[in-house]
Amino acid sequence: MTKITDWCTIKSEKVGKHHLTVLELESGKFDVASDTVAAVVPSHYASDERTAKLLKRLGKTKAAAHLKEKLPKSPQVRSGDLGEILGATYVQESTPFGTSINKLRWKDHRNMAMRGDDLVGIQPAAGAGNIRFLKGEVKSAANITAKVLDTARTALKKSHSRPSAHALGFIADRLHEEGNDELADLIDDALWRDGIRLSQVSHMIFAFTGNDASNLLGANVQTYTGQVAQSVVGLRVKDHQKFIRSVFRKVIKNADGK
Known part of the structure; x- marks a missing residue:
């Protein structure tokens, strides 16, 4: 886990009936944070089991090559991918929802963004209508704007x-393949038999930024007038682009054993 709360300050407040959380990288913790994030990035692109089998059969160099071939080279895609990884981690660590699968493992191409909902969290519960879902959108930019948040x-x-x-079916398919039939069946039941009520859904916008987006996020969630519970989360790293470069450089360095 990236343990975001170990290297960030946290401020939470209510915006009307909704929730705003602002996290910011603490001064002096840049290297600790990038080291910690770099350690978990590989598992989002390749399973530990797959990497271990390659390591056993073909050796360290080939296992490292397999991972590096999956990592995006495009700075824009790296930014988006890291935003999704951090968003998924925040959901796992700080909400009652779990993300169930690391969906970046199934990207069409390393320099393409993953299609579909950015984040889907699941809070399983047996019985018709008891399972809950989190639908999340992630935005990553050195200088996020109100227009970008409006698209989310x-x-x-x-x-x-x-x-x-499509997103729920994709998750259920992957869970069935992994042998997690119990959770997959709950998703299938909600999707194809019981339906999903709005009371079973929560929304989240997760913004990974260089600028302070707290006012923009607060203004954005204030515009919402629907029935779904809302939360907006801003994770600020002032050296946004430098942080992304540092994380992926360390991922490659770790893969090569340097």
Whole structure:
């Protein structure tokens, strides 16, 4: 885990009936944070089991090559991917939802963004209508703007404000393949038999930024007038671009054993 709360200050407040959380990298913890994040990035692109098998069969150099071939080279895609990794980690560590799979493992191409809902969190519970879902949109930029956050708000309203059938079906398929039939069945039941009520859904916008986006996020969530519970989260690293470069450089260095 990246343990975001170990290297960030945290401020939380209510905006109307919604929640705003602002995290900021603490002074002097840049290297600790980039080391910690770099350690978990590989598992988002390749499973530990897959890497271990390659290591056993073909050796360290080939296992490292397999991982490096999956890492994006495009700075823009690296920014987006790292935003999704940090967003997924925040969901796992700080909310009642779990993200179930590391979906970046199934990207069409390393220099393409993953399609579909950015974040889908699941809070499992047996019984019709008891499972809950988090639908999240992630934005990553050195200088986030209100316009960019508006696109996230628009995306959350798609599929009648619910996680898309494609996203949930994709997750259920992967869970069945991994042998987690119990959770996959709960998703299938909600998607294909019981339906998903808006009361079962929460929304999140997660912004990984260089600028202070707290006012923008607060203003954005104030515009929402629907029925779905809302939270907005800003993770600020002032040296946003430098942080991304540092993380991916360390991922490669660690893979090469240097």
